[in-house]
Amino acid sequence: MTPGTPPAGSDPELSRLAQGDECAFGILLERHWPGVVGYAARLVASAEVAQDIAQEAFVRLWDRRAEWTGTDARPILFRIARNLGYDHCRAEAVRGRWASAQRRQGIPVSMPDVGAVEAEDLRTAIERALAALSDREREVVILSRLRGLPRAEVAVVTGLAPGTVSNLLSSAMARLWQMLEPHLGERPTLGAGRRLRRI
Amino acid sequence: MDDDLILRGLDGDLPGPELEALARWRAADPAHERRYRQLERLSAVLAEQERGSVPARPDPGSLIRRSRVRSRPSGSERRWLFGLAAAAVIGVVGFGVLEIYLGSTRNRDSIVRDLMTGPGEASTVQLADGSVVRLAPDSRLSFRADQRREVWLDGTAYFAVAKQEGRPFVVRTRAGSTTVLGTRFELQATADRLRVVVVEGRVAVENEGKRIEVDGGEMTFVGSGVDPVVNKVSEPSELVGWVGKVLLFRDTPLERAVSEIERTYPIEIQIDDSILRRHLVTATFPEQPVEQVVNTVCRILDADCVMHRDTVRVRRRR
Numbered sequence: 001m002t003p004g005t006p007p008a009g010s011d012p013e014l015s016r017l018a019q020g021d022e023c024a025f026g027i028l029l030e031r032h033w034p035g036v037v038g039y040a041a042r043l044v045a046s047a048e049v050a051q052d053i054a055q056e057a058f059v060r061l062w063d064r065r066a067e068w069t070g071t072d073a074r075p076i077l078f079r080i081a082r083n084l085g086y087d088h089c090r091a092e093a094v095r096g097r098w099a100s101a102q103r104r105q106g107i108p109v110s111m112p113d114v115g116a117v118e119a120e121d122l123r124t125a126i127e128r129a130l131a132a133l134s135d136r137e138r139e140v141v142i143l144s145r146l147r148g149l150p151r152a153e154v155a156v157v158t159g160l161a162p163g164t165v166s167n168l169l170s171s172a173m174a175r176l177w178q179m180l181e182p183h184l185g186e187r188p189t190l191g192a193g194r195r196l197r198r199i
Numbered sequence: 200m201d202d203d204l205i206l207r208g209l210d211g212d213l214p215g216p217e218l219e220a221l222a223r224w225r226a227a228d229p230a231h232e233r234r235y236r237q238l239e240r241l242s243a244v245l246a247e248q249e250r251g252s253v254p255a256r257p258d259p260g261s262l263i264r265r266s267r268v269r270s271r272p273s274g275s276e277r278r279w280l281f282g283l284a285a286a287a288v289i290g291v292v293g294f295g296v297l298e299i300y301l302g303s304t305r306n307r308d309s310i311v312r313d314l315m316t317g318p319g320e321a322s323t324v325q326l327a328d329g330s331v332v333r334l335a336p337d338s339r340l341s342f343r344a345d346q347r348r349e350v351w352l353d354g355t356a357y358f359a360v361a362k363q364e365g366r367p368f369v370v371r372t373r374a375g376s377t378t379v380l381g382t383r384f385e386l387q388a389t390a391d392r393l394r395v396v397v398v399e400g401r402v403a404v405e406n407e408g409k410r411i412e413v414d415g416g417e418m419t420f421v422g423s424g425v426d427p428v429v430n431k432v433s434e435p436s437e438l439v440g441w442v443g444k445v446l447l448f449r450d451t452p453l454e455r456a457v458s459e460i461e462r463t464y465p466i467e468i469q470i471d472d473s474i475l476r477r478h479l480v481t482a483t484f485p486e487q488p489v490e491q492v493v494n495t496v497c498r499i500l501d502a503d504c505v506m507h508r509d510t511v512r513v514r515r516r517r
Contacts, residue, residue, distance in 0.1 A: 022263060025262075029257070029262070030256060033256040033257075034253040047254065051254050052319065054254075055265075062266050088319075122244065123248065144206075150212060151212070166201075167203075169202075170201060170206075173206065
């Protein structure tokens with residue numbers, strides 16, 4: 001679980017929302033704003049658009065308040081944000097959402113070679129490694145490892161079966177480790193006492 | 200041991216027996232422990248990746264007001280309309296998809312609805328009389344749910360007005376009003392200025408007691424203290440490029456519709472038959488793939504269409 005991420009089932013305010021309780025809406029906004037805006041930023045690359053999407057997700061949460069059941073607002077908000085983010089990408093005719101987003105940020109999307117990774121900042125290396133994943137792998141990694149959603153919520157947001165989420169996550173983590181090992185793994189000896197720089 | 204089980208263990212998401220099994224597995228072999236540590240380290244750096252400044256949380260009241268102003272419906276009131284490409288002349292239905300916003304259920308027929316767009320957001324609405332409006336970003340359109348052909352605009356919108364004999368369609372803005380019978384045109388309305396670009400048909404613009412008529416292929420500006428002058432425009436569609444790949448036709452001659460489709464998509468449409476070319480087309484294509492647009496037009500025309508690469512040949516069905 002990502003630190004600061006609310007656990008599943010932590011939104012009893014959802015039922016009060018259905019009654020038009022504006023205080024409940026304020027509480028949900030405060031609790032989930034960082035997560036939703038962070039997730040939206042992963043979808044569209046522009047911080048400004050991400051904020052618009054996050055705001056719109058909360059507006060729609062309020063709009064359709066009578067429809068929500070249960071005690072988890074997060075998968076609802078993430079799913080709305082996901083749809084809005086994809087709509088935005090389609091509207092912009094962005095081919096390869098992630099790839100384009102990374103290109104705009106000046107981050108190459110090709111599979112990094114070990115030599116190149118060595119000299120990179122860890123943060124950039126992680127972005128490159130994420131970009132090299134398949135769309136579905138990347139999505140479950142973002143939701144599960146970066147945003148801290150449990151498997152069941154990832155399944156709701158993505159519309160994938162829980163078993164598929166687990167499989168994608170396992171394969172993605174294996175590939176990420178393979179790509180990031182020069183930064184994160186044990187220090188391999190390079191001969192003559194030289195070692196890879198560890199960040 | 201499956202990586203997913205290790206990750207669930209790291210997340211505190213494993214029941215007791217499986218957690219104990221994980222502990223035994225780690226202790227059984229240094230390679231197992233190493234794999235556990237790898238996933239632990241990887242999870243930690245990935246979670247750390249999202250740390251950083253979070254944009255300020257908006258005021259909840261402002262979001263609730265935004266919801267109310269635009270009168271977005273509850274689920275039961277939300278109407279998705281499929282097949283809006285009603286062919287008024289030809290009577291064939293196309294495949295348009297539009298989202299229409301309806302407000303309060305009370306006194307539904309007379310209440311004024313608001314459709315608002317935010318930055319970078321455009322929206323399309325079909326009015327009760329069959330007219331379709333594409334609303335540009337940062338704009339607001341107020342309209343009624345009944346058959347009254349009168350709307351209020353603040354911002355920019357592109358109109359495809361359904362023709363109804365003897366019943367003019369009126370767009371009111373702060374800088375003047377525009378009256379039409381059936382046509383396609385764009386209005387850009389600010390507090391003191393109104394730009395009118397007519398793609399097809401004729402509109403009458405009124406401001407401060409003055410009236411001016413603008414034909415297809417013409418544009419004008421009206422506003423306080425400005426004597427309106429009508430200017431010719433070689434290609435009015437280019438002035439309304441913000442509409443994007445949304446094609447709105449209302450009793451539009453086929454030749455004109457084809458020319459707009461060709462300008463919107465990288466495609467050439469060849470129609471050899473003079474009878475086909477005289478057809479009028481009424482259809483709405485909200486950002487649809489070119490194949491769907493072509494298929495719909497061919498169904499409207501009841502014609503045979505053959506698509507080869509970027510060229511479509513349209514022939515009358517024998």
